Amino acid sequence: MYFARNLKSKGRDRSSVLIVGAGPSGIGVATALKQAGVTDMQIVDAREIGASFLNWPRQMSLLTPSFHSNSFGLTDLNAIDPETSPADYLRTQHPKGDQYAKYLRAVAVYHELPIRTGVRVHGLAKEGDHFIASTDKGDLKADIVVWATGQFFSPRDQAFPGAELALHSSKVNDWNELKGDEFTVIGGYESGLDAALNLVDLGKSVSLHSRGEPWSSDDPDPSRSISPRTFDRLREILQSSEKSKKLELFKNSDICRIEESQGWWTLFDQDEIPSVSHIRPILANGFHSGLEPVQSLFAHDENNLPVFSEEADESTLTPGLFYSGPALVHRNSLFCFIYKFRARFGVVAREIASRLGKSEIDEKLSSYDKAGFINTDLDCCTNCECAIEPSDAAPEPKAFS
Amino acid sequence: MYFARNLKSKGRDRSSVLIVGAGPSGIGVATALKQAGVTDMQIVDAREIGASFLNWPRQMSLLTPSFHSNSFGLTDLNAIDPETSPADYLRTQHPKGDQYAKYLRAVAVYHELPIRTGVRVHGLAKEGDHFIASTDKGDLKADIVVWATGQFFSPRDQAFPGAELALHSSKVNDWNELKGDEFTVIGGYESGLDAALNLVDLGKSVSLHSRGEPWSSDDPDPSRSISPRTFDRLREILQSSEKSKKLELFKNSDICRIEESQGWWTLFDQDEIPSVSHIRPILANGFHSGLEPVQSLFAHDENNLPVFSEEADESTLTPGLFYSGPALVHRNSLFCFIYKFRARFGVVAREIASRLGKSEIDEKLSSYDKAGFINTDLDCCTNCECAIEPSDAAPEPKAFS
Structure with a gap:
C-alpha cells in the first residue's frame, strides 16, 4: 500500500469510489477525481503501479512521442495529468516501460493517491445501490466503480487452435x-x-x-x-x-x-x-479488452464490443460502473492511445463528482478542459481525413515479399 | 512563379497583402489569410518554397516530433495548417529538411497560394498609406506587409573576431x-x-x-x-x-x-x-532574427530584441507591418518552434482580414481557433513549470569533460 496515512483504518474497505487498476487510466482518473474535489476513493491493483509497463520487453517504448509542449495547449501525448510531461520528467522522447512506470509513480506520489497494491479483484457485483468487489484481500464496497485494468495481462493467447x-x-x-x-x-x-x-x-x-x-x-x-x-x-x-x-x-x-x-x-x-x-x-496478436471479469455488467454490440454511455463512459447495464482505458470505443472510434483515452478522464471525473454532490466542478477541472481532457466531441475521430493526401512519393518500405 | 494564373497581369505588382518569405511562417499566414477570406495577396521569396529546409545539412531533421493526433485537438507539432499533418503526409516522425520542404509545397499547392519565387526583397518603405518593397524584379506595392523570412540565411557568422x-x-x-x-x-x-x-x-x-x-x-x-x-x-x-x-x-x-x-x-x-x-x-552559434532588412521599421527593447504588438505581432513603429516566424518574442517567451509561432497565424490573419473589411472572420477561422492557432494568451509560456520536477535519477549524460 502506498499512502496508508490517507486510509482510515475504520471503513478502509468502504469508499465512495473504487478504482480498479493503477496504470495510466486508473491513476489518470483518480487524479482528475481529486482535482474535482473527490477524496473518498481507493485505487487497487493486483500488482504494482504501472505493472503492465514494468513487464514490457526491455527494448519496448511508447509509440507516441513525448514532447513538453504543454504550455501551448499541446499536452505531452503521453501525459495523464495535464500539468505534467513525461518528456520533461524523464528527458526522453520515447519512454521505455520502466521509465513510464516511474512517471506514473511520480504522479501518484505527487497527488498522494490512496493506492493499495497487491489486491486482486476477481469479481464485481452490484447489491442494491452499492458495489461489492471480491478480492483476494476480502470484499471492498463502493458506491461507484471505475474499471481501469488495462489490457496487458489479457493477451489473446488462445485466439485459434494451437x-x-x-x-x-x-x-x-x-x-x-x-x-x-x-x-x-x-x-x-x-x-x-x-x-x-x-x-x-x-x-x-x-x-x-x-x-x-x-x-x-x-x-x-x-x-x-x-x-x-x-x-x-x-x-x-x-x-x-x-x-x-x-x-x-x-x-x-x-x-x-x-x-x-x-x-x-x-x-x-x-x-x-x-x-x-x-x-x-x-x-503478437494483441490483447483482450481487460474487461473480462466484469463482462456481464456491460452490454455488448453486434461486434461483441462493450458499450459505454456517450455521456460518461458508464455501463449502460449497470449504473455507477464506469470504464477508463484503451478498450474504449465510441462511434467506431478506438481510444487505444493514452492521448485518446485520457481525453475522457475529465468527463468521467466530472460525472462522478457531480453525483457525489461536489461543487464548482467545472472551475476545479478547468485545466483539464483547457488541455483537452474533457472531450465530449465523440465525432472527434470519425472524420480525421487530412486536407492533403499522403504523398505518393513518400519513402515507403520497398522490399516486401 | 507557382500560380501565375492567380495573378492578374495588370496590377501584378500591387496587392492588399504582401508576404515576404515562403517558408512555414509565410505559407502558414497566407493559408490562414485565405481561410479568413483574404485573396488579394502575393507571397514572394528570394529562393524557393522551403529554401531554408532544402539547405539544411542532409542529416538534419526537425527536433519536434510529428504525430497525427490532430483529431484530438493535438495538432501535429510541425503542421502549419491545422488540417494537415507532416507525420501523416510524409510517414516519418522527424522530417528531414527536403521532406519538410515537400510538405510546405503540398500545402501551398493545395491552397493555390500565389507565390512568386526568385524575388529578393532588399528594402521596405512606407509611403503614405502603403508599402513599397524594392526587389531585384522591381517594386512591389501593398497596403499590408507580413515579414516572414525566417532565420536560416542570416547566420551569426560575424559574432566575434575571427x-x-x-x-x-x-x-x-x-x-x-x-x-x-x-x-x-x-x-x-x-x-x-x-x-x-x-x-x-x-x-x-x-x-x-x-x-x-x-x-x-x-x-x-x-x-x-x-x-x-x-x-x-x-x-x-x-x-x-x-x-x-x-x-x-x-x-x-x-x-x-x-x-x-x-x-x-x-x-x-x-x-x-x-x-x-x-x-x-x-x-554552430545560430542565427540572427532575419529582420535585418526591416530593422529600422521595428522598435527594439533594451536587449535589442524587436518589439511586436501584443494584439497581433505588428510593428509598433510602422502600422501595417506584421511579423511571423521564429524570432517572435512576447513577455520574455520565445516562439522559436513551429508549434509556437504558428499559434499566432490566426491572430495575424484575423487582424489583417478585419482591416480589409472581411466578414464572418471568426467563423471562417474556427478550425484555427480549435487547433490553438489563434493564441491570445501571451502568458502561455511564462509559467510553464511542471507539477512534478524532473526526475533526479533520470538517465543523464554521464561523461562530461
Whole structure:
C-alpha cells in the first residue's frame, strides 16, 4: 500500500469510489477525481503501479512521442495529468516501460493517491445501490466503480487452435534472451513489427506473417495504421542492405492454426498453406479488452464490443460502473492511445463528482478542459481525413515479399 | 512563379497583402489569410518554397516530433495548417529538411497560394498609406506587409573576431563531405550538438565548446533546453563505450576569438585559454532574427530584441507591418518552434482580414481557433513549470569533460 496515512483504518474497505487498476487510466482518473474535489476513493491493483509497463520487453517504448509542449495547449501525448510531461520528467522522447512506470509513480506520489497494491479483484457485483468487489484481500464496497485494468495481462493467447503453443509477445522480458537465429512472428501491427524489428536489430532473421498489410495502410487514424516511429524503424531496416535480408514480411497470411511436433512448429494460414518454424513462434496478436471479469455488467454490440454511455463512459447495464482505458470505443472510434483515452478522464471525473454532490466542478477541472481532457466531441475521430493526401512519393518500405 | 494564373497581369505588382518569405511562417499566414477570406495577396521569396529546409545539412531533421493526433485537438507539432499533418503526409516522425520542404509545397499547392519565387526583397518603405518593397524584379506595392523570412540565411557568422574563419554549421550540405577526423565545434545548443552527434556517428572525433552547459539545463521551456530527441541521441553516444570516446564536451568555454595560421586554427575562450584545431572549426552559434532588412521599421527593447504588438505581432513603429516566424518574442517567451509561432497565424490573419473589411472572420477561422492557432494568451509560456520536477535519477549524460 502506498499512502496508508490517507486510509482510515475504520471503513478502509468502504469508499465512495473504487478504482480498479493503477496504470495510466486508473491513476489518470483518480487524479482528475481529486482535482474535482473527490477524496473518498481507493485505487487497487493486483500488482504494482504501472505493472503492465514494468513487464514490457526491455527494448519496448511508447509509440507516441513525448514532447513538453504543454504550455501551448499541446499536452505531452503521453501525459495523464495535464500539468505534467513525461518528456520533461524523464528527458526522453520515447519512454521505455520502466521509465513510464516511474512517471506514473511520480504522479501518484505527487497527488498522494490512496493506492493499495497487491489486491486482486476477481469479481464485481452490484447489491442494491452499492458495489461489492471480491478480492483476494476480502470484499471492498463502493458506491461507484471505475474499471481501469488495462489490457496487458489479457493477451489473446488462445485466439485459434494451437495459439498456446506460441510464445505471446507480452511474455518476453528481453528479446536478447531468446535463443536461436530464425524466428517466426505472427502479427503485423505494432507489437508484431516491434518484435520483428527488435529481433532483426539483434542480428536474427525474422519471417513475419500478417493478416493484412498494415504497413501499407494509409488510414489517417493512428489507431488503424502504423505509427510514424515504427515506419521510421521499418524503413531504416529495409533500406539497409545487410538488415533487409533478415526480414521477410508475408502479407495476407492469416495464421489460423499451429501444430507442434518433435520440436518443430507448423503454422497454417487461411488457405491451409503451411510454414515451418524451428523455434517457438512469437504470437503478437494483441490483447483482450481487460474487461473480462466484469463482462456481464456491460452490454455488448453486434461486434461483441462493450458499450459505454456517450455521456460518461458508464455501463449502460449497470449504473455507477464506469470504464477508463484503451478498450474504449465510441462511434467506431478506438481510444487505444493514452492521448485518446485520457481525453475522457475529465468527463468521467466530472460525472462522478457531480453525483457525489461536489461543487464548482467545472472551475476545479478547468485545466483539464483547457488541455483537452474533457472531450465530449465523440465525432472527434470519425472524420480525421487530412486536407492533403499522403504523398505518393513518400519513402515507403520497398522490399516486401 | 507557382500560380501565375492567380495573378492578374495588370496590377501584378500591387496587392492588399504582401508576404515576404515562403517558408512555414509565410505559407502558414497566407493559408490562414485565405481561410479568413483574404485573396488579394502575393507571397514572394528570394529562393524557393522551403529554401531554408532544402539547405539544411542532409542529416538534419526537425527536433519536434510529428504525430497525427490532430483529431484530438493535438495538432501535429510541425503542421502549419491545422488540417494537415507532416507525420501523416510524409510517414516519418522527424522530417528531414527536403521532406519538410515537400510538405510546405503540398500545402501551398493545395491552397493555390500565389507565390512568386526568385524575388529578393532588399528594402521596405512606407509611403503614405502603403508599402513599397524594392526587389531585384522591381517594386512591389501593398497596403499590408507580413515579414516572414525566417532565420536560416542570416547566420551569426560575424559574432566575434575571427568568426568568419570558421565554417558556419548552416553552410554544411552533408556532414559526410567534410574531410578530416578531429573536429572542433563551437556552440552547445541544438545546432552544435547536432553537428557533433552527426560527426561522431560518422566516426569522427569532436571537441565541443559551449558557453554554458545547455545539456544540463532543466528549464521546462523547450526553447531554453535541449530537446528530448537530442537528449536521446546524446545519451546513446555517451553510453556507447566506443562512441563516447569520440566526444568531448567543454562546458563554460565561450569562444570569443579565432586566429588562423598556416592551416591551424587557434580558438580563445573568455579567459584567453587557447585550443587548437587542425581542421577548420565548425561555428554552430545560430542565427540572427532575419529582420535585418526591416530593422529600422521595428522598435527594439533594451536587449535589442524587436518589439511586436501584443494584439497581433505588428510593428509598433510602422502600422501595417506584421511579423511571423521564429524570432517572435512576447513577455520574455520565445516562439522559436513551429508549434509556437504558428499559434499566432490566426491572430495575424484575423487582424489583417478585419482591416480589409472581411466578414464572418471568426467563423471562417474556427478550425484555427480549435487547433490553438489563434493564441491570445501571451502568458502561455511564462509559467510553464511542471507539477512534478524532473526526475533526479533520470538517465543523464554521464561523461562530461
